Amino acid sequence: MLKLLRTILPGLLSVLLFSHASGQIGGEHTYTFLTLANSARIAGIGGNSLAVMDNDVTLALANPSLITSEMHNQLALSYVNYFTGNNIGYAMYSRTFNKAGSFVAAIQFSDYGKIQGADAAGNLTGNITAGEYAMSIGWGRLLSENFSIGANAKLIYSHLDIYNSFGIAVDVAGSYFTKDKLFMASVIARNIGSQIVPYRAGHYESLPFELQVGLSQGLKHLPLRFHLLFTNLQKWDLSYVDANDPNNQVDPYTGEINEKSGISKFADNLMRHIVFGGELTIAKVFSIRLGYNYGRRQELKLYERTGLSGFSYGFGFRVKMFNFSYTRATYQAGSPNPNYVTIAVNLNQFSRKQ
Secondary structure (H helix, E strand, C coil), X not given: CHHHHHHHHHHXXXXXXXXXXXXXXXXXXXXXXXXXXXCHHHHHHCCCCCCCCCCCHHHCCCCHHHCCHHHCCEEEEEEEECCCCCEEEEEXXXXXXXXXXEEEEEEEEEEEEEEEEECCCXXXXXXXXXXXXXXXXXXXXXXXXCEEEEEEEEEEEEEECCEEEEEEEEEEEEEEECCCCCEEEEEEEEEEEEEEECCECCECCCCCCEEEEEEEEECCCCCEEEEEEECCCCCCCCCCCCCCCHHHCECCCCCCECCCCHHHHHHHHHHCCEEEEEEEEECCCEEEEEEEEHHHHHHHCECCECCCCCXXXXXXXXXXXXXEEEEEECCCCCCXXXXXXXXXXXXXHHHHHC
């Protein structure tokens, strides 16, 4: 593993250092619902994808190189009670065909509920509705006992009051894993695509493309796995100027702005790309998960009350053919935070019992 890390990490640093240096990516893209974690397990580790080969069908939507024939006939449903009445859901089903290979079909939606509308003068115009949807087909294949590849193809539809948009996107991924599957590394390019029909004629917006590298390492004599996710490698500078940041305040004696040092800025930018997580599995039926997302913490924390911003925690357990997972992710202290629930069932076991 150490040899592989020595090979990967310099390349990652080169991508980060020489990528286009501009501010954070919020508000630059459309269809951002595609970037959200699609399962409680993924959310519990703190990011929006994982690199672990254990035949979990809920991981395939984020990392299609994990699709294998062992996922055959698995069904999973996820629900996220997001902010301000926003409800998000996912359904995933895997099927393997002898000649064509292994596939995972998925449907996802983000329902924004009823929103009070108003015109430019502030006059109320009644409730409006909004929602976004995507259908995808994922395919994966093992190239050898150490390498796998995969891809997702997506059809996207967005409805925002009187505005509608259609788009297409693909994800491509490749993974390396040791024979015992204790170590794994994945490279994932997500949401490569375009709007086909923009909200306004002639005004095309970019999709939330993201380049990721995921690493995970399990311990041989302890059921503990560590996860490391490098996010948004296509862009180095994810910081922004926050007027409430104590580091940006004017010194009352010198009149100078209290800025971070060069080293502090570099470390801050680097950490905004990294998500840490851990997963402890007890007796192969119960798991405890913990994640830390530094970038999320820096963007959403309250300076007078940071709390657990950026942390996520959850658990999962298996009962016969059913797997249940729950996660709570803390975005901001003192605010309602999202709850993730995922239920997966292995229909093969159900069929055998019948």
